[in-house]
Amino acid sequence: MEAINYSEKIPNNVNLAGDRALQRALEHWQPNFLQWWAEMGPEGTRNFDVYLRTAVSVDPGGWAHFDFVKMPDYRWGIFLAPAASERKIHFGEHLGEPAWQDVPGEHRANLRRIIVTQGDTEPASIEQQRHLGLTAPSLYDLRNLFQINVEEGRHLWAMVYLLHRYFGRDGREEADALLQRRSGDTDNPRILGAFNEKTPDWLAFYMFTHFTDRDGKFQLCALAESSFDPLARTTKFMLTEEAHHMFVGEAGISRILQRTCEVMNELHTDDPSRLREAGVIDLPTIQRYLNFHFAVTIDLFGADQSSNAATFYGAGLKGRFDESKRGDDHRLHDATYKVLDMAEGKLVERDAPMLNALNEVLRDDFIKDSVGGIGRWNRIMEKAGIPFRLALPHKAFNRKIGSFANMRVAPDGRVIDEAEWAAHERDWLASPEDRAFVASLMGGIKAPGRYANWIAPPAMAINKQPADFEYVRFN
Amino acid sequence: MTAESTTVQVLRQHLIDPEICIRCNTCEETCPVDAITHDSRNYVVDPAICNACNACISPCPTGAIDSWRQVERASAYSLAEQLSWDTLPAQEDVEAVAAADIPLEIARITAEASAGQGGVAAAPWSAAHPYVNLHTLAKPAVATVTGNHPLTGSGASSDIRHIVLDFGAVAFPVLEGQTLGIVPPGTDSQGRPHYVRLYSVASPRDGERPRYNNVALTVKRVTEDHTGQPVAGVASNYLCDLDKGATVNVIGPFGTSFLMPNHPGASLLMICTGTGSAPMRAMTERRRRRIADKEGGALMLFFGARAPEELPYFGPLMKLPRDFIDVNLAFSRVPGQPKQYVQDLIRIRGDDVVRHLNDDECYVYVCGLKSMEEGVNEAFRDVCRQHDLDWDTMLPSLREKGRYHLETY
Numbered sequence: 001m002e003a004i005n006y007s008e009k010i011p012n013n014v015n016l017a018g019d020r021a022l023q024r025a026l027e028h029w030q031p032n033f034l035q036w037w038a039e040m041g042p043e044g045t046r047n048f049d050v051y052l053r054t055a056v057s058v059d060p061g062g063w064a065h066f067d068f069v070k071m072p073d074y075r076w077g078i079f080l081a082p083a084a085s086e087r088k089i090h091f092g093e094h095l096g097e098p099a100w101q102d103v104p105g106e107h108r109a110n111l112r113r114i115i116v117t118q119g120d121t122e123p124a125s126i127e128q129q130r131h132l133g134l135t136a137p138s139l140y141d142l143r144n145l146f147q148i149n150v151e152e153g154r155h156l157w158a159m160v161y162l163l164h165r166y167f168g169r170d171g172r173e174e175a176d177a178l179l180q181r182r183s184g185d186t187d188n189p190r191i192l193g194a195f196n197e198k199t200p201d202w203l204a205f206y207m208f209t210h211f212t213d214r215d216g217k218f219q220l221c222a223l224a225e226s227s228f229d230p231l232a233r234t235t236k237f238m239l240t241e242e243a244h245h246m247f248v249g250e251a252g253i254s255r256i257l258q259r260t261c262e263v264m265n266e267l268h269t270d271d272p273s274r275l276r277e278a279g280v281i282d283l284p285t286i287q288r289y290l291n292f293h294f295a296v297t298i299d300l301f302g303a304d305q306s307s308n309a310a311t312f313y314g315a316g317l318k319g320r321f322d323e324s325k326r327g328d329d330h331r332l333h334d335a336t337y338k339v340l341d342m343a344e345g346k347l348v349e350r351d352a353p354m355l356n357a358l359n360e361v362l363r364d365d366f367i368k369d370s371v372g373g374i375g376r377w378n379r380i381m382e383k384a385g386i387p388f389r390l391a392l393p394h395k396a397f398n399r400k401i402g403s404f405a406n407m408r409v410a411p412d413g414r415v416i417d418e419a420e421w422a423a424h425e426r427d428w429l430a431s432p433e434d435r436a437f438v439a440s441l442m443g444g445i446k447a448p449g450r451y452a453n454w455i456a457p458p459a460m461a462i463n464k465q466p467a468d469f470e471y472v473r474f475n
Numbered sequence: 476m477t478a479e480s481t482t483v484q485v486l487r488q489h490l491i492d493p494e495i496c497i498r499c500n501t502c503e504e505t506c507p508v509d510a511i512t513h514d515s516r517n518y519v520v521d522p523a524i525c526n527a528c529n530a531c532i533s534p535c536p537t538g539a540i541d542s543w544r545q546v547e548r549a550s551a552y553s554l555a556e557q558l559s560w561d562t563l564p565a566q567e568d569v570e571a572v573a574a575a576d577i578p579l580e581i582a583r584i585t586a587e588a589s590a591g592q593g594g595v596a597a598a599p600w601s602a603a604h605p606y607v608n609l610h611t612l613a614k615p616a617v618a619t620v621t622g623n624h625p626l627t628g629s630g631a632s633s634d635i636r637h638i639v640l641d642f643g644a645v646a647f648p649v650l651e652g653q654t655l656g657i658v659p660p661g662t663d664s665q666g667r668p669h670y671v672r673l674y675s676v677a678s679p680r681d682g683e684r685p686r687y688n689n690v691a692l693t694v695k696r697v698t699e700d701h702t703g704q705p706v707a708g709v710a711s712n713y714l715c716d717l718d719k720g721a722t723v724n725v726i727g728p729f730g731t732s733f734l735m736p737n738h739p740g741a742s743l744l745m746i747c748t749g750t751g752s753a754p755m756r757a758m759t760e761r762r763r764r765r766i767a768d769k770e771g772g773a774l775m776l777f778f779g780a781r782a783p784e785e786l787p788y789f790g791p792l793m794k795l796p797r798d799f800i801d802v803n804l805a806f807s808r809v810p811g812q813p814k815q816y817v818q819d820l821i822r823i824r825g826d827d828v829v830r831h832l833n834d835d836e837c838y839v840y841v842c843g844l845k846s847m848e849e850g851v852n853e854a855f856r857d858v859c860r861q862h863d864l865d866w867d868t869m870l871p872s873l874r875e876k877g878r879y880h881l882e883t884y
Binding site: 059064065217236239240242243244246247250251368369372373376379459460464 | 494495497498499500501504505515516533534535536537538561849867
């Protein structure tokens with residue numbers, strides 16, 4: 001096995017070159033990672049030169065390092081946001097004490113679990129997206145997909161760094177297991193449900209990056225509040241990359257909507273079948289995809305009543321979104337929060353202890369953020385003079401986790417019976433026919449500056465490149 | 476960030492395009508002075524706080540952050556206004572005011588050129604007061620070409636020229652390190668006037684020919700773009716082809732930061748490639764003309780080019796006394812020799828470079844293509860590390876003291 005040149009190959013600000021124990025752990029793990037990338041990473045891309053952004057340092061200047069790179073040679077780095085001097089714990093039972101630079105024994109198992117759960121999503125999404133490269137609507141989109149893939153890979157590295165550096169043998173074993181689970185595998189699946197779903201087409205991909213990567217934003221924000229300082233600083237830096245992933249999703253859907261609106265206005269029709277004939281995705285189909293991805297994503301926040309969430313918060317392991325900007329006592333012993341419950345066949349609000357409802361708090365913050373995104377998409381229809389508006393389904397719709405699991409709730413929040421669900425399921429969730437139609441539009445566009453018929457070109461190129469820039473060279 | 480213009484009326488206001496922004500919070504997180512804030516609708520920049528540091532530009536995933544409007548300072552868009560937008564307002568007509576101020580294009584180029592050092596740095600404390608923007612797009616100065624000489628050898632792959640412009644009876648006072656804008660005549664293929672191009676002055680303040688009202692420019696004929704595609708640079712080809720006696724529209728001068736110190740004993744550490752040598756030549760020539768004053772202070776130059784025949788001012792440079800300037804030349808394309816870049820020489824001369832960096836009387840200037848920035852930075856970082864110094868903590872203090880100046884394009 002060849003030794004790794006640490007400062008060259010793995011840009012880092014964790015003094016990797018001076019940490020022999022960490023080097024040994026990574027020397028063992030890195031070849032397995034590359035092996036995993038070759039097997040489960042983007043399919044058939046080994047030789048592509050891709051115009052990628054590599055983070056080479058954490059300061060603003062180290063961000064925009066753009067160059068053509070073969071993905072297996074991508075420099076997966078390890079970065080922690082700069083340390084705040086004398087950072088104090090700012091929530092939970094340890095409020096006011098200095099933040100931990102090492103893992104306290106009593107929180108070891110919980111912290112490891114949090115890090116493993118986060119870390120597991122990173123390779124999972126790469127696995128989910130590995131076939132999409134074959135059907136990209138443009139070189140620009142193909143490049144964005146690959147950028148997301150390598151950055152999810154870097155996020156895996158970030159979590160593996162924490163496991164190796166702070167969790168000894170257990171950590172190393174967990175790091176190995178991150179490369180052994182497989183998205184959608186019946187015997188050894190990824191930990192969280194949404195990460196075992198398929199991402200079969202680009203509409204699903206944009207929905208996934210818009211909603212599921214936004215879940216990532218909220219989870220990372222909550223972890224960036226952690227009393228365990230290395231975790232807080234790692235996730236803080238990851239957030240900057242997560243932003244690009246959300247951008248790809250939000251802008252991707254915007255561009256699809258824009259193209260559909262154009263064709264609707266050209267043909268003066270809102271008839272889905274005529275629009276499908278014209279080769280664009282009708283707005284109701286987009287709404288049905290949206291419903292599915294939104295519901296799957298809000299399941300990721302976990303059960304609405306959770307004693308784990310209370311433990312994590314009390315121990316200072318995981319805060320709320322924008323914890324430091326909230327005006328309460330940051331201990332929440334007496335705080336309550338409105339949660340939804342079933343009573344007499346209806347959904348009603350009731351007060352619950354906030355500590356137990358922290359998953360719901362984070363979920364609601366996510367939903368608020370998502371509403372803003374829907375508003376921005378709707379402005380495209382507004383501008384085009386088209387009356388159709390997208391909407392988020394009710395948060396009890398199509399849930400698999402929490403107290404609404406397996407209840408039948410319509411997108412408008414009405415509790416319904418099985419018969420009504422069966423009668424309308426195809427109106428609310430993408431049907432096999434919808435998916436087959438969207439799949440029929442997918443065909444790889446490889447000419448620079450060209451875009452598939454069902455999606456508008458982006459408003460801006462990457463790194464101010466010309467519109468017909470060749471982002472990916474296939475060699 | 477908001478580049479404040481030199482007269483008070485006009486502001487180049489930094490805004491965020493609400494149509495492109497995805498509200499990811501990265502800019503707010505990045506901003507070192509907390510100038511960015513948001514509500515549930517928009518992310519906005521406070522014009523009273525933003526200080527033109529550029530830190531938010533590259534982390535933005537969408538490009539929405541890179542939006543600018545030239546506004547009258549008194550009526551800059553308030554936070555409340557920005558929060559209410561669904562789209563950016565159109566550029567309002569501030570031409571009447573702008574005519575007396577830095578053109579938008581110049582402000583943009585300047586901001587980009589100094590981005591690598593994190594925004595415009597302070598000028599040295601002893602720099603002379605610069606005049607800026609005496610001549611505007613609306614009222615350019617008309618200069619006459621009094622010289623146009625090739626600086627590169629016949630075998631060179633590029634054509635670099637030394638062009639002398641005479642302003643006659645029109646005042647156009649410049650300091651070493653300042654730039655001026657050339658307005659190529661005519662319009663582009665879409666009928667719009669050509670953009671202004673900025674050139675660093677290559678002559679000292681008292682003129683290329685002392686006590687005459689003239690300046691020299693170092694102009695490379697542009698025949699390909701950054702990616703190597705053939706393209707004829709509009710302004711450079713226009714300038715390189717000018718005959719003696721032709722007239723040129725010139726605006727400026729510009730630049731209040733990349734200026735040389737004037738106090739006795741001040742040293743200069745200069746690093747440049749290609750036509751980035753223009754300001755270095757101006758400063759060196761200023762000091763050469765004052766050798767007799769025995770003011771002290773050392774000059775150290777790192778100068779890179781493909782080959783000796785492509786190094787502007789190679790001949791005159793080699794004739795300068797060794798005890799006047801310590802010249803280090805790096806050539807990257809000499810057949811049979813390994814490629815050498817300025818950063819390699821900085822490493823070789825690490826001890827002396829660090830001595831200069833540690834000397835409060837030494838001022839550092841870097842000028843050349845954008846691509847040299849990172850290499851030079853890395854080299855500084857390395858030589859500092861070898862002397863148990865941390866470049867990343869040193870750099871901000873150098874900038875603050877007006878001791879570090881970078882201009883790349």
